[in-house]
Amino acid sequence: MREFEAHFLEIDVVETEKKLAALGAVKISDSLLKEIIFDKPDRSWNPIQKRVRIRADGKKVDLAYKEQIAYNTMGGTEEYEFEVSDLDAAKAFVEKLGLIPIREQEKKRIRYKLGDMVFDIDSWPKIPPYLEIESDSEIKVKAAAEKLGLDWSKACFLDAKQIYEDVYNIKPLDDVYLLTF
Numbered sequence: 001m002r003e004f005e006a007h008f009l010e011i012d013v014v015e016t017e018k019k020l021a022a023l024g025a026v027k028i029s030d031s032l033l034k035e036i037i038f039d040k041p042d043r044s045w046n047p048i049q050k051r052v053r054i055r056a057d058g059k060k061v062d063l064a065y066k067e068q069i070a071y072n073t074m075g076g077t078e079e080y081e082f083e084v085s086d087l088d089a090a091k092a093f094v095e096k097l098g099l100i101p102i103r104e105q106e107k108k109r110i111r112y113k114l115g116d117m118v119f120d121i122d123s124w125p126k127i128p129p130y131l132e133i134e135s136d137s138e139i140k141v142k143a144a145a146e147k148l149g150l151d152w153s154k155a156c157f158l159d160a161k162q163i164y165e166d167v168y169n170i171k172p173l174d175d176v177y178l179l180t181f
Contacts (some may be wrong), residue, residue, distance in 0.1 A: 003077045005134035006141050006155040009167065013121055013129050017110065019148050025114040031057045033107050036091060038099040046174060049159070052099055054090050057109075061087045063094070072157045074138045105179035107160075117144050124160060125181050127168050 017027075038052040039045045049068030054061065063084045070076035084090045091101070110121040117140060120132040133144050145152055156163065164170045173179070 001079060002075050003079050003134065004075050004136060004138050004141050005077075005132055006074060006145060006152075006157060007163070008131045008133075008145070008150050008154060009156055009163070010128040011121070011131045013110070013123075016121060016131055016148070017112075020112045020114075020119055023114060023147055025112040025117075025119055028111040028113050029057070030110045031059075031108070033057050033109050035105050035107075036101050037103040037105065038094050039102045040098065041100050043102070043174070046102075052094055054084075054087060054094065056087050061085070061090060063090050066159075068159065072162075074141065074155075074157055076157060077159065102174065103177055103179060106181055108181075114144075116140070119144070122160070124164075125179055126170060127164060130156075130163070 021027075033055055034057075035053055035055045038054075039050075045051060049066075051066050053064045053066060055064070056062075061084050062081050064079055064081035067078045068076055069078055095101075106125070108123040112119040112121075116135055118132075118134045120134070121129055122132060123129040131148075131150075133141050133148075135141050135144070142152060145155065156167070158166060161173050164173050
C-alpha cells in the first residue's frame with residue numbers, strides 16, 4: 001500500500017504540539033521505538049531502498065516491508081505493515097528468509113491523530129526533530145500542513161536514512177550498526 005506522507009524538518013516540538021492540540025488532534029503516544037532493519041546478505045536491497053523492519057514500542061511489535069518506488073516524492077514508498085506477537089520470533093522468521101540485520105536504531109516518537117490523519121513528531125539521534133504528516137491521500141496531507149501553518153515548499157519526502165545522509169550529510173549510515181541515544 002502506498003504511503004502518503006510529508007516531513008517538515010527542524011520543528012519546534014512544543015509549538016507543534018500546541019498547534020496540533022488547537023486543531024483538535026489527540027495525543028496517542030509518547031514512546032521510544034526500537035527498530036531492526038534487515039537487508040539481503042550482499043546488501044543488494046540497499047541501493048534500491050528495499051528493507052524489512054521490525055519495530056517495538058514496549059507495547060506492541062510491528063513487522064514491515066518497505067520499498068521506495070520514487071525518490072523524494074509524495075507517495076514514493078510502498079509499505080506493508082502488520083502487528084506480530086513476538087519480537088524474537090519475528091527476527092528469527094526474517095532471518096530464516098535469508099535476510100540479515102544491518103542496523104538497530106532508536107527514535108523517540110510523539111503521535112497525534114485527527115480523524116484518519118496521523119502526525120508523528122520524530123526525534124532521532126544526532127539530528128533535529130521533524131514532523132511527519134501521513135494520511136491516505138496527498139490532498140489531505142497538504143491540507144493538514146496548511147492548517148498547521150507549514151510552508152508546503154519546505155516539505156520533505158525523504159525517509160529517515162535519506163534525511164541523515166542527504167540533508168545532514170551524515171554518511172554513510174550503512175556503516176552504522178547501532179543508532180541510539
